[in-house]
Amino acid sequence: MDSRFRSIKGMNDILPSDSFLWINLEKLLREHFFMAGFREIRTPVLEYLELFVRGIGEGTDIVDKEMYSFRDKDGEMITLRPEGTASVVRAVTEHNLLKQEGIHRLFYLGPMFRYERPQKGRLRQFHQFGAEIFGIADGSIDGELIYLGTSLLLKTGVKESDFVVKINSLGCQSCRKNYRESLVGFLNQSKESLCDDCKRRTVTNPLRVLDCKNEVCKSITEKSPKTLDFLCTECSAHFGEVQSSLKCFGVKSEVDHRLVRGLDYYSRTTFEIQIINNLLGSQNTVIAGGRYDSLFRDFTGGDYPAIGFAGGIERLLEVAGKDILAAKDEFRISFISSVGLFEETDLRNIGKLREAGIETEVDLSKRSFKAKFKRADRIKSSFAVIKGDDEKNGGYYTLKDLRLSMNSEEKQFRINADELVNEILKRRKV
Ligand SMILES: [Zn+2]
Ligand SMILES: [Zn+2]
Secondary structure (H helix, E strand, O other): OOHHHOOOOOOOOOOHHHHHHHHHHHHHHHHHHHHOOOEEOOOOOEEEHHHHHHHHOOOOHHHHHHOEEEEOOOOOEEEEOOOOHHHHHHHHHHOOHHHHOOOEEEEEEEEEEOOOOOEOOEOOEEEEEEEEEEOOOOHHHHHHHHHHHHHHHHHOOOOHHHEEEEEEEOOOHHHHHHHHHHHHHHHHHOHHHOOHHHHHHHHHOHHHHHHOOOHHHHHHHOOOOOHHHHOOHHHHHHHHHHHHHHHHOOOOOEEOOOOOOOOOOOOOEEEEEEEOOOOOOOOOEEEEEEEOHHHHHHHHOOOOOEEEEEEEHHHHHHHOOHHHHOOOOOOEEEEEEOOOOOOHHHHHHHHHHHHOOOEEEEEOOOOOHHHHHHHHHHOOOOEEEEEOHHHHHHOEEEEEEOOOOOOOOOOEEEEEHHHHHHHHHHHHOO
């Protein structure tokens, strides 16, 4: 096919055979968040480039290499959002929400974009859900948010033994300054062995070296200084609160000193929920997040308590129980006519069926009865409601129970036009 008529590399269509899984997962996500007191926020897919450069930070892979940016007709640099948090913070401050109410529990769902080499588990248009809590600095909130993530996984059918929660604390700006110096000193000792990216990162964003996937870099950083050894008294106490809160919510966690997140705005708590049943290979993180009190500084001039996480919908779909997301109770009707236009009774019956939650497909076309039955079979209709000339003249329908075998006596029968809906509702339960 002409390449102009293919989808852009790394951007997938979601076809009807799969879209119901997405719909059911999105429904489950929304319910999960709503029940925990979160409200949905929807921000535009496009933002000014500057938002992400300042919000995410230069020296990060996202800003340096992965953003989908272009100049619009007014000459403004525009970016397709690579993640959700910066936009949420922008929206909350732009609309003065914090002045109206100090505490917000927000969630979002939607497509994100990163211009990177498409490979397994990495798309240029991918989908994320995320949750943010603004206004509470207490470490117990960090535990609550992580629990929101683990309880979500359990709800989608992931077993407790199939995931692990990893946590760490980066400390505040002053803890981090000392840590950064010590880390750079350590990295410089083995600078020659680091990969090219990490040689660059040692200068631009040394913390990022800790999550390099290169085996040599990994073995070097195994012995690197740990952020937890550099925490001030307050940060250390905060991390203690996070750990007791997790215990209180019944969430098992382990400390991972290399969990530093590459984004500038994180402070104190960072966490990841990783799948360990091998379904996702090396891209096994389904939910990742942390505290980012200092992100607000660029927007409001001061810090504001904030913690959040984001999760990948594609990855969650891979690990979620397919039975949980499957279409439930498949029941539909094919309303088949050979007499062309409907009469008022027919239209009323179709309306009533649909109102009763029964999917009803109508075929008024001049195609043959045979073709229409074939279609009813293919879409797995439970009943065909047939209206031919005889039915029209006699004021009844012929009802065919397509779930029964050909020679069943109950398979086909007449029903009065005004008894149709009740009859189908009754038979639905059989
Ligand atoms: Zn500190
Ligand atoms: Zn490296």
